[in-house]
Amino acid sequence: MALTAPPWTAVVLTLFPEMFPGPLGLSLAGQALKAGVWALETVDIRTFARDKHHSVDDAPYGGGPGMVLRPDVVNAAIGDLRALAPELPLVHLTPRGRRLDQSQVQALASGPGVALLCGRYEGIDERVLDAWQPDEISLGDFVLSGGEPAAIALIDACIRLLPGVVGAEQSLHEESFEHGLLEYPQYTRPRVWQDREVPEILLSGHHARIEAWRRAEAEAMTRARRPDLWSAYxxxxRCAAEAVAAPTDDE
Structure with a gap:
């Protein structure tokens, strides 16, 4: 396995390398991939199986449904990756991991890249996880068929933070979670649609009042929809850069 060395590299350890790039090959992520802004590598875990049937899983000790990925096979895949790219943080995508948030995405996007270990079936033998101590991350309190869809989502979140990927970089600073809040409502033409009008303040051209309105809307939406985020907020x-003072009449 040979890795490229662009500004940011995603390496995915998976039983289904054909799932990549998938949506990562389209739109902004796909354009940046073709331009060499980032690189994608896949490691087929199955190629590290040593028996004639290329077995990667087995029944769980103690009984129970499903199958578990074998520690010897997964260990060989991780070991091969580590020998070639020791600088990449290793992330195991699992429902039991800590919830992914924007601060974690920013941290990963600011580094050399990420190596993503995708589980399948009932999971991965705990011993290999104990041996390598990957950072365990979850997209939320739900279960997917495997770690691949979660890997795609995490990679996409990182790519759009890379320099030059998003055209209007100012928009990155006004999105949901950037200031601990959900994003404010957005409007565009036509001005009236199905008897619904664009809020008058957005047509005023008064930038200070528009900014204050947007902050108030973001706060109200966060308070109503995400009490957990609101409490953390x-x-x-409060720093001066975040506080939006109410504009005075003479502004």
């Missing part, structure tokens, strides 16, 4: 120290 209220605990944050």
């Amino acid at each position: 209220l605990r944050r120290p």
Whole structure:
């Protein structure tokens, strides 16, 4: 296995390498991939099986349904990766991991890349996870068929933060979670649609008032829809850069 060395590299350890790039080959991510802004490598875990049937899983000790990925096979795949790319943080995508948030995405996007270990079936033998100590990350409190869809989502979130991928970089600073809040509502033409009008403040050209309105809408939406985020937001120290003062009449 040979890895390229662009500014940011994603390596996916998976039983289904044909699932990649998938949607990552389209739109902004796909354009950046073709331009060499980032690179994608896949490692087929099955190629590290040593028996004639290329077995990668076995029945769980203690009984129970399903199959478990074997530690010797997964260990060989990780070991091969580590020998070639020791600088990449290893992430295991699993429902039992800590919930992925924007701060984690920013941290990964600012580094050399990420190696993503995708589980399947009932999971991976705990011993190999103990041996390599990957950072365990979850997209949320639900279960997917495997780690591949989660890997695609995490990679996409990182790619769009890379320099030059998103055209209007200012938009990155106004999205959901960037300031601990959900994003404010957005509107475009036509001005009236199905008897619904664009809020008058957005047509005023008064930038300070528009900014204050957007912050108020973001706060109201976060408070109503994500009480957990709202509580965390209220605990944050308010810095001058985040505080939006109400505009005065003479502004």
